[in-house]
Amino acid sequence: xxxxxxTGVANSxxxxxxxxxxxxxRNIARAGEANASRKTVNLITTGDGGVRAASITxxxxxxxxxxxxxxxxxxxxxxxxxxxxxxxxxxxxxxELDASPAALIxxxxxxxxxxxTTPGDITVAKSTVLTAKKLAVSLNEATSITQAVRxxxxxxxxxxxxxxxELLRQFGKANETIVKGxxxxxxxxxxxxxxxxxxxxxxxxxxxxxxNRAGGDMxxxxxxxxxLFETTARTVQxxxxxxxxxxxxxxxxxxxxxxxxxxxxxxxxxxxKIYGLTQVRDDYAVSYQRQLDETARALVDIFRETDxxxxxxxxDATGLFTYSGAPAIPGTGTIVNGVAASIAVNPAVxxxxxxxxxxxxxxxxxxxxxxxxxxxxSGFSDxxxxxxxxxxxxxxxxxxxxxxxxxxxxGFSASSVAWLSEARKTASEDMDYSETMMQRSGEALSxxxxxxxxxxxxxxxxxxxxxxxxxKLIAAIDGMFETLLAAAG
Amino acid sequence: xxxxANRLGTVADNIANGSTAGYKRASAEFSxxxxxxxxSDYQSGSVETNIRYGVxxxxxxxxxxxxxxxxxxxxxxxVVSGSDAQPMLTRAGSFVEDGEGNLVNAGGFKLxxxxxxxxxxxxxxxGAAGLEAINLGSVGMQANPSTEGNLYVNVDxxxxxxxxxxxxSANATTAAFSSKTSLIAYDNLGREVTLDVYFTKTAAxxxxxxxxxxxGAATGGGFPYSAAAVLxxxxxxxxxxxxxxxxxxxxxxxxxxxxxxxxxxxxxxTTQLAANYTVLSAKVDGNAPSSVSEVQIGExxxxxxxxxxxxxxxxxxxxxxxxxxxxxxxxLAGNVYMPSIDSGxxxxxxxxxxxxxxxxxxxxxxxxxxxxxxxxAMIESQRNYTVNSKVFQTGAELIDVLVNLKR
Numbered sequence: 048x049x050x051x052x053x054t055g056v057a058n059s060x061x062x063x064x065x066x067x068x069x070x071x072x073r074n075i076a077r078a079g080e081a082n083a084s085r086k087t088v089n090l091i092t093t094g095d096g097g098v099r100a101a102s103i104t105x106x107x108x109x110x111x112x113x114x115x116x117x118x119x120x121x122x123x124x125x126x127x128x129x130x131x132x133x134x135x136x137x138x139x140x141x142x143e144l145d146a147s148p149a150a151l152i153x154x155x156x157x158x159x160x161x162x163x164t165t166p167g168d169i170t171v172a173k174s175t176v177l178t179a180k181k182l183a184v185s186l187n188e189a190t191s192i193t194q195a196v197r198x199x200x201x202x203x204x205x206x207x208x209x210x211x212x213e214l215l216r217q218f219g220k221a222n223e224t225i226v227k228g229x230x231x232x233x234x235x236x237x238x239x240x241x242x243x244x245x246x247x248x249x250x251x252x253x254x255x256x257x258x259n260r261a262g263g264d265m266x267x268x269x270x271x272x273x274x275l276f277e278t279t280a281r282t283v284q285x286x287x288x289x290x291x292x293x294x295x296x297x298x299x300x301x302x303x304x305x306x307x308x309x310x311x312x313x314x315x316x317x318x319x320k321i322y323g324l325t326q327v328r329d330d331y332a333v334s335y336q337r338q339l340d341e342t343a344r345a346l347v348d349i350f351r352e353t354d355x356x357x358x359x360x361x362x363d364a365t366g367l368f369t370y371s372g373a374p375a376i377p378g379t380g381t382i383v384n385g386v387a388a389s390i391a392v393n394p395a396v397x398x399x400x401x402x403x404x405x406x407x408x409x410x411x412x413x414x415x416x417x418x419x420x421x422x423x424x425s426g427f428s429d430x431x432x433x434x435x436x437x438x439x440x441x442x443x444x445x446x447x448x449x450x451x452x453x454x455x456x457x458g459f460s461a462s463s464v465a466w467l468s469e470a471r472k473t474a475s476e477d478m479d480y481s482e483t484m485m486q487r488s489g490e491a492l493s494x495x496x497x498x499x500x501x502x503x504x505x506x507x508x509x510x511x512x513x514x515x516x517x518x519k520l521i522a523a524i525d526g527m528f529e530t531l532l533a534a535a536g
Numbered sequence: 537x538x539x540x541a542n543r544l545g546t547v548a549d550n551i552a553n554g555s556t557a558g559y560k561r562a563s564a565e566f567s568x569x570x571x572x573x574x575x576s577d578y579q580s581g582s583v584e585t586n587i588r589y590g591v592x593x594x595x596x597x598x599x600x601x602x603x604x605x606x607x608x609x610x611x612x613x614x615v616v617s618g619s620d621a622q623p624m625l626t627r628a629g630s631f632v633e634d635g636e637g638n639l640v641n642a643g644g645f646k647l648x649x650x651x652x653x654x655x656x657x658x659x660x661x662x663g664a665a666g667l668e669a670i671n672l673g674s675v676g677m678q679a680n681p682s683t684e685g686n687l688y689v690n691v692d693x694x695x696x697x698x699x700x701x702x703x704x705s706a707n708a709t710t711a712a713f714s715s716k717t718s719l720i721a722y723d724n725l726g727r728e729v730t731l732d733v734y735f736t737k738t739a740a741x742x743x744x745x746x747x748x749x750x751x752g753a754a755t756g757g758g759f760p761y762s763a764a765a766v767l768x769x770x771x772x773x774x775x776x777x778x779x780x781x782x783x784x785x786x787x788x789x790x791x792x793x794x795x796x797x798x799x800x801x802x803x804x805x806t807t808q809l810a811a812n813y814t815v816l817s818a819k820v821d822g823n824a825p826s827s828v829s830e831v832q833i834g835e836x837x838x839x840x841x842x843x844x845x846x847x848x849x850x851x852x853x854x855x856x857x858x859x860x861x862x863x864x865x866x867x868l869a870g871n872v873y874m875p876s877i878d879s880g881x882x883x884x885x886x887x888x889x890x891x892x893x894x895x896x897x898x899x900x901x902x903x904x905x906x907x908x909x910x911x912x913a914m915i916e917s918q919r920n921y922t923v924n925s926k927v928f929q930t931g932a933e934l935i936d937v938l939v940n941l942k943r
Contacts, residue, residue, distance in 0.1 A: 049906035051554075052596050059599070095596035230842050231603070231830055258815055268717075272813035278720035278820075279728065284756075303718050304732065304750065304757020314715060314813065531911050535918075 052095055054524050059097030060517040063090055066100035067510045071503055078498040081489075082244040085498045086236050105236040106496040112243065113257065115492045118485040119247060120254040120270070120318035125478035127203070127323030128331070132471040134196045135335055138189035139464050148189060148342055149460035151182040152438070156457065159435040162408070167425035172404035179367055180392045186343050190388040193336045194291045200328040201297045204308075205287040207252045207321045208300060214252075215267075215280035218245045222265055222276075229263035239263075249275075253283075254318030271314040273302045293336045294384030297328050331470060337448040338463040339387035343370070344377045345444070345456040347386065349437045351376050352410050352417040364413040369393045374413055380443030380452075407431070537928070539566055540921045542585040547914045550905045557642065558628030558871045559903040560591045591873065592862040595627070595901040603832060604631045604639055606647075607901040610893015612856030615667060615884065616645035616872060623648065623664040625857055625882070628871040630900050637673025643870025646670070649839065649852040657853050662881055670839065670852050672828060679726025680849065682793055685820030686802040687733060691715060693779065693810045695737045704734040704746040704759065705769040711759035712736070714743075715813040718750060722822035723796030731767070731791060733801075741808065743772040747791045747801075767791050774808040781806055823847035833897040837887040856892045857884045 067088045077083035084105040091101040139147040146154075158175040165171055221242040228235035242265065249255050254270030267276040274281050281303040288297045299309030300321060307316045308325040316322050350367035354360060364374035371389035394400040395412045410430055411418035420427040439455050446452050450462045543564035553559040565586045573579035597607050606614065606629035613625035624645065631639040631647050639647040648667040650657030657666065695714040702712045713734040721729045730750035738744050750757075752765020768791045773782045781787065787804040799820065826844035833839050837854035859865060860880030865873035875882045887895040 050908045051902075051906045055596055055598060055902065093597060093599065097596075099599045226847075227829060227842065227844075230840075230848050231832055256814070258818065260817070260819060266815070266818055268815050272715055272717070272815065274716075274718045274815075277718065277818060281718065301757055303716070304753055305716050313713065528907065531908055535911050535915050 050524055050527060054521060055095065056097040057517045057520040057524070059093065059099055061514065061521075063088070063098045063100050064510050064514040064517065068507070068514075070103060071507050071510065074498045074503050075500065078500055078503075081493070082240055082247065083498060084236070084240055084243075084496040085502075102232065103234045103236055105239060107239070108492065108495045109259070111488065111492040111495055115485070115488040116247065116250040116255060116257070117318070118481065118488040119250045120322075122478065122481040122485040123251040123320040124254075124318050124323030124326070125474060125481045127200075127320050128326055129471070129474045129478045131196050131200055131324070131327040132331060132467070132474050134199070135193060135332065135467060136471055138192050138335075139467060146181075146185065147464060148182060148185045148339070149457070149464045151178060151185055152342075152346075152457050152460050154178050155182055156435060156438045159431055159438070163428045163431035163435060166408050166428040166431060169404065172407055173398055176367075176392060176396055176398065176404045176407060180397065182346070183368065183390045183392055186339055186387040186390050189339050190293065190336065193332050193339065194293070194388075197291045197297070197328045197332045197336075198288075200324040200332070201288050201291065203324045204297075204300065204321055204328070205285055207324070208283050208285040211249060211252050211283045211321075212280070214245055214249050215276055215283070218242060218249065218267070218276060219280050221245060225263040225265075235263065250319065252320045254316055254322065269302060269307060269314070269316050270318055271307055271312075271316050273305050273307055273314050273316075275302060292385060293340055293388060297325075300325070334449045335463070335467060336387070337382055337445070338450060338459075338466070340382055340384060341444050341448045341450075342456060342460050342463065343368075343387040343390040344383055345442060345459065347373075347390065348376060348379070348442070349456065350434065352413055352419075354416050355410075355419055355421070356416050361413075361416055364417065365393065366410060366412055367393060367396055367407060380445060382445040382447055537921060537924045539564070539583045539585045540917045540924065542587070543917045544914065544921075546587060547910050547917065550910050551907065553903055554905045554907055554910075556628075556871065556903050557630050557900045558595070558626060559905065560589050560593060560595075560627070560867075561904045561906075562867075563588050563590065589863060589865070589867055590904060591865050591867075593904045595904045597896060597899040598902050599899045600630075601898065602630075602632070603830065603897050604633065605629060605898055605900050606631060606833065606854070607896045607899040608856060608887070608893045609896050611862075612858050612885075612887065612892040613862075613873065615648040615664060615855060615857050615882075616641065617648055617669065618645050618870075618872070622874075623667065623882070624868070624872040624874055625859075625865065626870075626872045627901050633672055637671045639670050639672070643872060645870060645872060647854065649837075649854045652838070652850045652853055661885065662883055664857075664882065664884065667855070667884075670854070672831060672841075679722065679724070679825035680822045680847075681724045681726075681797040682721040682799045682820050682822035683797045684800050684802070685719065685721070685818075686805075687717070687719065687818050688803070688805040688807075688816040689715070689717065689735065690807045690809050690811055690814045690816060691735045691737070691743060692813050693808045695813075698736050698738065700738070703736055703738065703744055704748070705744060705766075707760045707766055709754075709760055717815055717818065719801075719818060719820050721791075721793050721796065721799055721820050722824055723793055725795065726823065726825040727795070728824060729793055729796065731793075731799075735772075735813070738771070741774045741776050743774070743808065745770055745772055745789055745803065747789065749794050764794065767794075772803070772806070779807045779809045823849075833895060835888055835894040835896070837895045853886065854895060855884050856887050856895070857882050858892070859883065 070086050070088050074086055086103050086105045088100045089102050090098050093099055155178045158178050162171045162175050221238050224238040225235045256268045258266040260266055269275055283302050285300045286298040299306045305314055306312045347365055347368045347370055351363045352366040353363050363376050368390055370386050377383040393412050395402045396406045398404050406412055408431055409418055409420035419430045441453050441455050444452050444459055546562040546564045550561055565588050567584045569584045570581040571579035613627055614629060615623050616626050617623050628641050628643060630642050634640045646669040649670045698712045702710050704711050704713050713736045715735045717733050719731045721731050723729055732748045732750045734746045736744045746769035747767045748761045749765035752762035754760055768789055770786055770789050773785045775782045789801045789803055791799040791801055793799050823843060828841050829844045830842045831839055832842055838850050839852040839854060840848045841851040842848045859875050859882055864878035866876040867873055885892050
């Protein structure tokens with residue numbers, strides 16, 4: 048080996064060492080970053096015995112990465128459900144509402160019993176009507192909260208869809224950089240990190256399955272199998288609904304022309320924030336709204352008035368409680384959307400609106416034919432006792448509300464509260480579990496591919512030594528040339 | 537003494553070109569020049585100088601960051617041409633793109649190659665016919681239509697059946713499907729065509745695959761597609777024992793891409809197992825028209841053009857040339873060599889084939905000059921010169937004595 052070649056080899060060693068130290072400093076600088084992976088320089092021996100940095104690779108573990116994506120999606124959907132159910136729970140124990148519909152139904156029952164024992168006492172009559180008014184208002188408020196939760200969820204879906212489209216666009220850019228870099232042998236490790244981090248963000252919104260393709264390329268599919276990204280990003284579409292009332296359905300999210308949420312979804316998604324919000328909008332909140340509507344419908348039904356003529360000719364009509372469809376009585380055992388939103392105490396009974404609370408005892412809101420207490424006896428309590436019994440009697444409820452189909456209105460209302468609490472508790476437990484899973488899978492991924500400062504420092508010492516030795520070698524060769532030149536001169 | 541002066545001349549040249557890429561060391565070889573002489577008398581001869589070039593000597597490779605820096609590891613020369621378009625040989629491979637898109641080395645010579653744009657090159661083994669200057673500008677903006685691809689999926693064996701009238705192939709408003717995926721393909725002009733591919737279960741172990749052009753879909757996506765967007769459909773029969781496509785079934789779907797070629801989509805590894813619909817592999821060739829991002833050169837001399845979108849096509853093949861006796865090549869200025877009568881004719885072939893070396897991209901072959909050897913040669917020449925001058929001096933003194941005798 049000649050002196051020239053020896054210089055060249057020592058020189059190549061210096062170059063390789065500087066490359067290594069550069070990568071080491073990149074590792075150390077990004078040690079605190081969640082998605083940073085450890086990079087290593089691959090050295091190869093060149094033809095003349097020198098060394099050069101052939102490529103930079105990063106530590107990766109596809110299985111752990113996919114696991115962490117799945118855990119992220121699951122956690123995001125449970126978080127969305129839990130936070131929305133927490134909102135819905137305000138309908139049960141919000142201090143501003145005084146009390147839940149269930150508690151007020153109980154109170155109405157006991158007020159009626161007390162009024163039945165003292166049917167002549169106008170104060171008791173007024174306080175009973177007041178309770179009924181509070182009950183109507185609490186049902187109205189619960190409805191508006193429920194519909195607000197649906198609207199928030201709908202707006203959340205719209206926002207998430209916009210974000211997914213943006214993330215997919217960025218994903219496309221990172222993917223293109225990687226494909227190009229892999230072809231030309233450039234260092235693409237940072238772009239790979241970026242693509243992984245974008246993928247993690249997408250997975251929070253939609254459950255996603257990555258597919259590695261030749262040349263570093265990646266295609267994305269939803270957990271239901273719909274194409275999200277393949278060479279180019281597919282469009283995720285959603286139209287937000289501006290106004291929600293009971294019975295109105297929200298729009299569905301379509302990806303690549305295939306609906307992925309809602310009842311018409313051919314290939315539905317099953318995790319991610321969008322899935323969680325859809326569950327709230329189309330499932331939890333809708334069920335709860337139906338329970339409220341059924342409760343309100345039962346109340347209107349219970350307080351109905353019947354024609355008291357010797358030969359009844361007139362149809363039954365709404366009594367204490369009225370609603371948008373009054374005076375017709377809603378059908379038995381079939382849901383009527385929007386009753387809870389419009390239920391109110393009949394103005395004729397409401398003393399605040401110039402009505403008479405006594406009509407509760409005597410009836411006749413709809414005219415003389417409906418008067419039960421024909422003689423206006425102050426001790427008449429039959430009607431009040433009937434109403435009080437009716438509150439405790441079993442009646443049919445629509446199965447779509449998701450609760451028992453035969454129950455008394457007090458029991459039904461209490462079941463509704465229990466149903467909501469149970470749903471919230473399950474969602475909260477699911478969330479805790481999936482968050483723990485996410486944390487664990489993140490830790491597993493990080494320990495497999497993350498940067499370990501101790502390891503980097505040790506490598507740094509090695510590189511430093513190697514660099515010093517190569518520099519020393521160059522000095523020695525220089526000394527030899529000096530000797531030769533002295534001889535020549 | 538003149539011979540030694542020649543030798544010193546080669547040493548000086550060598551030292552001066554100690555860092556010239558692709559420079560081959562020159563050396564002065566001497567041969568004695570003897571005159572006819574009898575037994576009793578000596579007719580003093582002289583020495584003849586032959587300048588030799590170690591052209592076949594391999595120089596060390598030094599790695600650079602430029603992809604178009606090329607070196608040959610093993611035998612062979614790059615074919616270059618100067619301004620007079622005469623093909624010449626060189627090992628100096630520090631090529632850079634000039635203003636016209638040609639690859640030019642430090643000596644100003646253009647790199648020659650065979651264009652692959654119209655198929656495989658027809659190399660002439662003993663001549664430079666068919667070679668053209670490699671021009672990166674001429675391959676800009678190239679689109680390739682899609683012709684082949686694969687789509688391997690697992691379709692859910694437990695998917696619901698779809699009635700014949702509602703199959704995607706019937707293209708009715710009521711069409712239903714089991715699973716759908718979409719693929720990007722390219723037409724003749726490189727326009728992206730999104731292909732919707734539907735898999736629909738028609739009976740136990742029987743499926744239908746149908747492909748549509750997404751641009752012809754109904755508003756909001758889906759059925760019915762316009763008549764022109766209905767591209768291809770076929771039946772798939774799966775083996776109930778293995779879940780794989782039956783051997784008798786067609787293994788691919790030929791899709792006529794609108795304004796493009798026939799895309800043969802390989803489906804051979806599609807399975808029907810009791811698992812969710814999963815895409816196992818999806819790939820379609822072709823690329824959109826995009827300008828050249830960079831070039832890439834393989835060991836066999838194939839120059840790939842990498843486009844902005846990451847796809848690449850083979851643009852040129854860089855040949856290597858050699859002669860029977862490389863050391864007898866005629867050196868010209870700029871580190872190029874001309875085949876001479878002594879060296880034999882130029883033979884052209886490709887790298888990594890039939891005795892030719894490999895082309896290394898991102899490296900330059902260093903000068904074969906070793907400074908220590910040259911300095912040693914210089915000291916030796918100096919001593920020889922001194923001794924010769926002593927002989928000359930002694931001769932002069934003898935003549936002096938002879939002249940003095942006459943006086």
